[in-house]
Amino acid sequence: MSELNSKDLLIPDSKVFYLPHHAVFKETSLTTKLRVVFDGSAKSNNGLSLNDTLMIGPMVQQDLFSIILRFRVHNYVITSDITKMYRQILVTQKDSNLQRILWRENAEQDLKHYALRTVTYGTTSA
Template sequence: MSVKKLKNPQLVTDYRKILDEYLEENFIEPVLLGTPVDGKVHYLSHHPAVKNSATTLIRIVFNASSRSNPNSLSLNDSLYTGPNLASKIQSMILMYREKPFGSTVDISKAFLCIEIVPE
């Protein structure tokens, strides 16, 4: 419904292109109407975020805090958060600067790679 509120047809096209890219990279999977469902199912809601930017005009925001009912857990509630690494940033920067070689990675889509075991 939030995509239908987009006034600019080009934004709708761009949104669809992003979804097609996510589908191609297996970040999302299609759900066909009438598909039989075993047990409880919850679909992750999403909406467009539009920004006047030279690099990214529109992006998809997934609402991992949504719940199917008030007594259920959200995806955010169910994820393992891991340790807080903020206190280690300073030592990591120093270690990076004292070595002769450093390496970096692009994690721009790392947060889209969430896989949930069906069981």
């Protein structure tokens, strides 16, 4: 994500959306005790959410039965986890304005505005 300065906050003729988010703590986790959850389905003041306005792409994964059936055809099978892949896909500067967040380290600090620069979990496009 990148921090926005005061001149970046008001962009004429540009759509802007502040993405609600919250922290989830899991004390028992050895690797990730804290993770951030973004809510692309939260409705804004006009009754629409970010997910309501995003284009839904085609289903690219086959049905589970077909996937499992292929395991019986080959001698070797390779699997992978692509969860980290989304953090590598950059969105354009214009589209990152639809993924803004407010953040501060503690209640005494002023709010800072940030734009998320990668595909974000919790949105339809992810």
